[in-house]
Amino acid sequence: MLHGFKKFIMRGNVIDLAVAFVMGAAFVAVVNSLVNNLLTPLIAAIFGKQDFSALTFTVNGSVFRYGAFVNALISFVLIAAALYFFVVAPLNAVADRRRRKAGLPVLDEPPTELELLTQMRDLLREPPRR
Numbered sequence: 001m002l003h004g005f006k007k008f009i010m011r012g013n014v015i016d017l018a019v020a021f022v023m024g025a026a027f028v029a030v031v032n033s034l035v036n037n038l039l040t041p042l043i044a045a046i047f048g049k050q051d052f053s054a055l056t057f058t059v060n061g062s063v064f065r066y067g068a069f070v071n072a073l074i075s076f077v078l079i080a081a082a083l084y085f086f087v088v089a090p091l092n093a094v095a096d097r098r099r100r101k102a103g104l105p106v107l108d109e110p111p112t113e114l115e116l117l118t119q120m121r122d123l124l125r126e127p128p129r130r
Helices: 002-009 012-047 066-101 113-125
Strands: 057-059 062-064
Touching: 012 066
Parallel strands: none
Antiparallel strands: 057 062
């Protein structure tokens, strides 16, 4: 039983998954720090308020704390923007540069399902190469 457990743990997939999980947790800390320590104070400098959680209104004795929702929404937008501009866009630029260097076409948009199916059909129709 211990031999099987050791074999399971030493598989490449489990190790890769563990490394990815740890890297993901570290990346979350970096993105949260970027948003909380740089972007949110920038918003506070522009709008004069950094924390909206105290914003509420009352209807028939029920208190609606819409400020907490505004905080969550701002955090979501800032995190999405940070990920796009600091991770996705640069990695896409690197991938495009590598494709150009390899002589491959740069794809602005991914191919549609119809285009992929057409390419697959055409590949299947070609005679085998020898």
